[in-house]
Amino acid sequence: MSLGPAEVAKIAHLARLAIAESDVPAYARNLSSILELVARMDAVDTTGVEPLAHPLDMVQRLRADEVTEADRRDDFQSLAPQVEAGLYLVPRVIE
Amino acid sequence: MEWEAVIGLEIHTQLATKSKIFSGAPTAYGAEPNTQACAIDLGLPGVLPVVNAEAVRMAVMFGLAVDATIAPRSVFARKNYFYPDLPKGYQISQYELPVVAHGRLDITLADGSHKRIGITRAHLEEDAGKSLHEDFHGMTGVDLNRAGTPLLEIVSEPDLRSAQEAVAYMKKVHQIVVYLGICDGNLQEGSFRCDANVSVRRKGATAFGTRAEIKNINSFRFVERAIEHEIERQVELLEGGGQVVQETRLYDPDRDETRPMRSKEEANDYRYFPDPDLLPLELDAACVAAARAALPELPDARRARFVEAFGLSPQDAEALTASRPFADYFEALVAAVGGDAKLCANWMMGEFAAALNRAGLDVTASPLGPARLAGVLQRLRDGTLSGKLAKEVFDAVWAGEGDADAVIAARGLRQITDSGAIEAIVAEVIAAHPKQAEQYRAGQEKLFGFFVGQVMKASRGKANPQQVNDLLAARLKG
């Protein structure tokens, strides 16, 4: 499986990563070689094998419905690049 | 050419938990921006979700209420996309294995007949925050208080064939979730929202047409209008030789139109996969049985019981069971009155509903409890009050002047049933209007009403109307 510049651009867009034009060929090369490595999986027949998402066969534990978190807006917003009136600001969103 | 609409609804109900679905932050509506968004809701680095038991229990209750299958094992998945109101860059939802599947409910159509609507699935997920588009120097503000509020997304089969059916279905789901106490049902605050998938096809066709998804519909009225507009738009498009494009459209209630959503223009690739921070949700039979035991009587069953036990018409029973508190009030009223459900029903749907409506109150906020209303109805039943007087007493009791007996005593409103007293008034009235009496006897029978009016006026409305009728008739023949 080999990726060309157009596919790299498409993936980068989906992942919201700005990639410099000049870096695209290197990414295309690297990603292609990773996919080649990954393609070794095809060597084994996994028909009938259930996918395993977690190594241990544990099930979800449930939390009691209780409010445990206090307001820490000031703490959290001190980390933010741009806030106003308690809101996080982003460039205008058009729906 | 005849067209038929094919509609499926995705209803998002906010579950009425105290804390969020994956964090211990509060879910209360209307707080200062971002004061109810904890580290987990904000998607800070290193935080992890843990599932709220109550949200799961509520989903199970809904599933049981619509005769659905409760999945013994369901899986939380991540839906990946970037948006400012989605802090983690993914929404935790359920995808391949939802907690509820294969349900159904019956809606009542305009002609009184019922139609069964399939519920494909209902799954748990987290709500997103809100983008505020007021102008912050040309920027958008993001409030993440709502992020992580538990949602149950209820997806119908494309079984609906008109905007009216869609509204009936939406109202039915609303009624059920409010009955179950799993959603506050507040459409204005966004606790109950709806997306509609709409397509049209030629009548008789079996294949579906291309559908458009309409987002952002948050009232029953808008659902009807948005769908009607969308159907019209698609029919016009097709009749003009055009094609419907599969897209997401936004309903704009101000302009009463749907338009394509800019933010959804590019085809999304959500890259769903099982959330590795969460484990499979397993619900055993005991857990489902506990939820079943906690189920309240549901609207359909209650309606049937009202018809059966109280001898009400299906229409009355439907109106009385529209909301759980209204039906509860009715049952308490019947018990307090000691029978005569029909009278209770008429008053509930008549005077009482009108008074609530005038005051803009929900039944739960009524100044008049069932016992007080029963007091009025008891005096009506035992003949103390005429219907007219009962209305006057009701208004006074509603206004807080005391219970029925206190109002009757204070205002001297006891009905006159002593036939001697009524007869005296009747005689007086006839004597005072000899000309009309003569005309009546000459055949102008419509004058009877005039005499009734005069007698009631003279008795200040207190004379028993039936006795007035009987005595007047006898005397006038005279």
Place this chain on the structure above:
Amino acid sequence: MHHLTLAELAAGLAAGDFSSRELTETLLNRVQAHDGDLNSFITVCPERALAQADAADARRAAGRAGPLTGLPVAHKDIFCTRGLRTSAGSKMLDAFVAPYDATVVERLDAAGMVLLGKTNMDEFAMGSSNESSHYGPVRNPWDTATVPGGSSGGSAAALAARLVPAATGTDTGGSIRQPAALSGITGLKPTYGRVSRWGMIAYASSLDQGGPMARSAEDCALLLGAMAGFDPRDSTSAQVPVPDYAAALGGELAGLRIGLPREYFGAGLDADVARAVEAAIDEYRRLGATLVEVSLPSTELAIPAYYVIAPSEASSNLARFDGVRYGHRCAAPRDLHDLYTRSRGEGFGAEVKRRIMVGTYALSAGYYDAYYLKAQRIRRLIRDEFLRAFETVDVLMGPTSPSVAFGLGEKADDPIALYLADIYTVAVNLAGLPAISLPCGFKQGLPVGLQIIGRHFDEARLLAVAHRYQQVTDWHRRAPAGYA
């Protein structure tokens, strides 16, 4: 006192030979003197450390000291530390001061340990050479022209250089064990779910596991006892009791059945590394263990499966870094899309971007089944092979890494070569098993690591088996020249 192990330092503190303040000052001075060359720390916090040391001394004076009270530790900079920068080795989080502590940090704090600082690491734990850090590569104290391994390379190098007696690491595909091997120290990757992931910045959630790094198995046992345990804030945290690891260290090896996976001694393994590992296994035989050859036929599929699963999870885990609520934000974004792409493009380094793109691709429409699901199926094959092997043996042994430390920059342009070097470690993460790496020799002055893999939640046995070896050998006591 810097050459003493954690256990020895604990004894010294308990005996009153020195105070925690003296110990802390000594080590802070060592960091000051040596870390300019090694770059093993991203952040050093002397004031906080001395305050904690004084508090620990006061606690001891009050008779309330625990076994770890007053002992210095360094946390990999992937564990959130309240009030202290937590960077994950990334420009993205260069200015991120965590508003909460990771559970691991909280627990070691509560035990009275003294935090010296945060150690360098591959960016977001993606790497095995510690060259992808935004803060520059870490150098291996055994030969500063070589890498210390990664991604917990800062912790490993600081331990090897005797700058700290204890450190934390995280292991997603070998990130504790491989740097432990390449830097000549002892590191344990616990069973998945044994140590809480709360506050540990996620790389690949179903594989990540925090664990202890130290200079001996005994020290790891002490640390793990304090780190491990159920945490209600982590859904994947196991509700399995924590044994007294230190108490379980005694005991002989007679009857121990050691499995030797055929696939771990095949082509690609450096001959000198093989010799050192085989010598160690021979030592175990002499100590009374039985050796059993086993087979893990899917071993070579572990790397391809890992490089689908880990990047897939990472592509989603790292989506939160969007320049909105925290982290790097690009200057003057034109619009929302520009804000996202440039903030992320500038904030992430090349290896992180590569893995995000691989994961994005593997999960995308049309490829999910062929990549992600296929990898998860292989994951089951791998786990089940391990479980079958453990029906006949108690532990598995083999090399941690196919070679010793390589030169800085040597594999920088060849991600695949780096990935392939994870051959003996990644399968363990896919299966969620515990494994320990301990020093077992040298090749031309560079350490070789022996890996011991155990059953789920069988850390006590791994530690005991490793400890027994360290009682009869002194590889773990050797210090690099200039750092003794």
